[in-house]
């Protein structure tokens with residue numbers, strides 16, 4: 419039994435690096451601490467507890483984590499400092515040696531944050547490292563459904579990955595694929611409705627792999643969530659192309675609340691590179707999925723992850739990727755330059771791409787992405803759309819998204835506090851000043 423009195427009135431500060439899943443987990447950590455009586459420190463206020471949730475997707479991410487830890491320690495010199503997340507799991511020794519760090523929690527241990535924290539907090543046990551050594555030993559599933567300070571809820575439906583793509587360290591940091599039951603996720607969605615939530619983003623590491631633990635399927639989960647009254651919109655944060663089944667696409671197209679919005683990692687449009695990466699599909703399969711989505715949901719926004727400059731990506735392979743994406747009816751490219759990760763199988767591939775070439779390839783794909791996104795937005799100028807608006811500081815423009823993920827801007831003079839978290843019909847006008855959203859012509 420944890421004595422909550424030790425936490426009453428204490429203040430905590432949080433810092434998150436990395437993916438949506440990390441943001442969602444940090445919100446859950448904050449909720450757990452709030453339940454023990456811990457308040458969130460205001461900006462500039464010194465905290466008693468600092469929690470840093472780290473990422474290790476690239477060498478740059480590792481560096482940013484170290485910087486963030488140093489900064490938090492400097493800003494909160496008397497705080498008990500906890501570090502968790504992927505970097506903490508992969509490099510616990512290095513993290514524990516950073517001055518000011520008191521507790522390092524690995525992937526298996528973070529679900530028991532309060533227990534570990536209370537031990538350390540009461541006894542001022544400094545520099546304790548708790549971490550499961552092997553990927554196969556990471557078994558716990560830390561549930562998470564939070565909105566933090568955003569309008570959307572992030573519901574974690576799955577964790578870990580069994581794919582072991584040659585460039586990726588995530589399976590080592592997060593363990594094998596695992597998931598909670600559909601029933602428990604439906605309960606969390608119902609709870610979000612009670613709290614006023616209207617939109618939920620399903621998050622995870624390899625979401626389409628849902629069901630390994632419980633013998634259920636991702637499609638069953640989608641069907642069950644679609645029946646939860648009160649949630650008007652669901653988005654799926656990312657789906658591996660080989661797990662994006664035709665049945666799932668068909669169901670989403672006819673569903674009540676699954677939005678015409680997909681995010682699909684391609685990584686490369688060259689079959690040679692896809693093989694070197696140990697991806698589970700070829701470019702034909704990817705193209706077939708895009709065509710199917712567009713045939714049943716012509717308005718769908720499709721975001722695509724692409725990695726440039728990975729080992730083995732010759733200039734010809736890159737040109738194949740570029741041409742493939744150029745012809746494909748997708749909306750936005752998320753471009754990541756390849757980063758060498760110690761311990762990954764990709765390091766055995768001899769062909770290395772220079773940093774200058776990586777930069778040049780990234781730039782070309784980002785320009786292509788801008789063209790595609792611009793053309794997509796343009797199609798909807800003058801049309802009516804339903805927008806879910808998000809909170810904005812007083813006197814500033816409000817933003818929100820249409821069903822098919824077009825960013826919409828409401829000018830400061832038209833913005834109203836009561837529009838926050840409301841679904842509102844608008845007519846879409848031209849681009850805003852920096853071309854990042856469509857303006858509203860009139861509210862309906």
Ligand code: SF4
Nearest residue numbers: 579581582583586588
């Ligand atoms: S599918 Fe591949 S890239 Fe994605 S988390 Fe798993 S191993 Fe990493």
